[in-house]
Amino acid sequence: MNPLFGEFIGTALLVLLGNGVVANVILKGTKGHNSGLIVIAFGWAMAVFVGVFSVAAISGAHLNPAVTVALAVAGKFAWADAPGYIAAQMLGGMAGALLMWLIYRDHFDHTDCADTKLAVFCTGPAIRSTGGNLLSEVLATFVLVFAILSMVAPKVSLGAMDALPVALLVLGIGVSLGGTTGYAMSPARDLAPRIMHAILPIKGKRDSDWRYSWVPVIGSLLGATLAAVAHSVA
Template identity: 45%
Template sequence: MNVYLAEFIGVAMLIFFGCGVLAGNALKTSGSYQAGNVAINIAWGCTVAMVIFCLGDISGAHINPAITIMQAVKGSFEWSLVPGYILAQIAGGMFGSLLVYLQFIDHWEKTDDVNVKLTIFATAPTIRNNVANFFSEYIVTFGLVFCILGIDTNTFPGGLKPLAVGCLIFLVGTSFGGVTGAALNPARDLGPRLAHFLLPIPGKGNSDFKYAWIPVVAPIMGATTSGLVHNALYEGIVDYRLYMMLGLTLVTFIAIKLLSKNEKVSNELISEVA
């Protein structure tokens, strides 16, 4: 199987089952309404494990542009493959979302809340704060990738490594999923968000692209920094790449803080004029 096709199928599987459990939990007539946080994160963890079992020996089962870019920056993946991987991953996310839409085709109009429908597809913070939301996606992705790379340094009996990664996804989702939805993966958020925008979902609201950059940029930066820190700690490789990522991280946080402050001032002025 072609590696790009494998990544497409892998992300489609991830979104079909992962967003499928979100739909079941959120749509009132689904039959699994209010299944709960534990059930949701078990489903995501099991899905990641299944994808690795099915496709890991073909494409490496990146199923995440942040992982692909991190591996390329580290030097363990060819840059020439990166664009194709990312396009396949995002397209897979859109296709998986289409399948979720079709699976629950008769249920969308039975639930009125537009925000509920959006969060079936895309992630959203419980408290809107760009600095805090960016930090959450950044640091949780950093931890996720650091642990995945740590898992890679161990030897497992046949078939157990994907289960370890699945358990890690369950742990991360249960611990921090409520803060921002824990995208941790640009394709997991952007693909379904684009699908939400394009699909004729009854009673849907806007797709909140104003927030969409955070679950794209923060996981990429968090994963890349984590990979380089792992290189420094485990392999003793400390070079310009690590310094550049640390500097870029600092500049990004300062920029977000300043932009958020300016936006707040502007909103206050608009409110006073109104």
């Protein structure tokens, strides 16, 4: 498989399952309705696990423009290949959001709150404060990327289980730092589904909160860059 297609498929799987668990928890009438943040955090961790082990051998499983930028800053990935990876990740995020909407379309139709419908697709702050929200995204992404860069490949491969440390990392970030902004940590996880929210014919939807949309994008890229620099000098 072509590495770019691998990034597309891996990111699509990640967003399908990750946004899918959010839909299951907050949309009206689902079997997982109101099951809470712990379920969402665990679901996102498993989404990362599936995405990473599915395409790690094909593309390296960046699945996140912030990770791609960090690896390039750290000298572990060619800058010339970064635009293609990022484009594939963004398209994959859009595809995953589309599939999630198709699966949960009836529940979107039965949910009255437009804010809830938006929250299935993308993150938003619990308390809107630009400085604090940006700091939350920067620090969460810093933890994610610094830990990923610090992971040493095992001498004996465990196959799919090699993706488990990254999944546990995302779970830890979710339950510890996810209460402020929803820990986007990736434009492909936040901006790409937000675009789909704007495009799709969702019954009773609101605007896509574009005035906040730059925070998870800039925050994740800045946090990833700082992590790459810190890791390089550590």
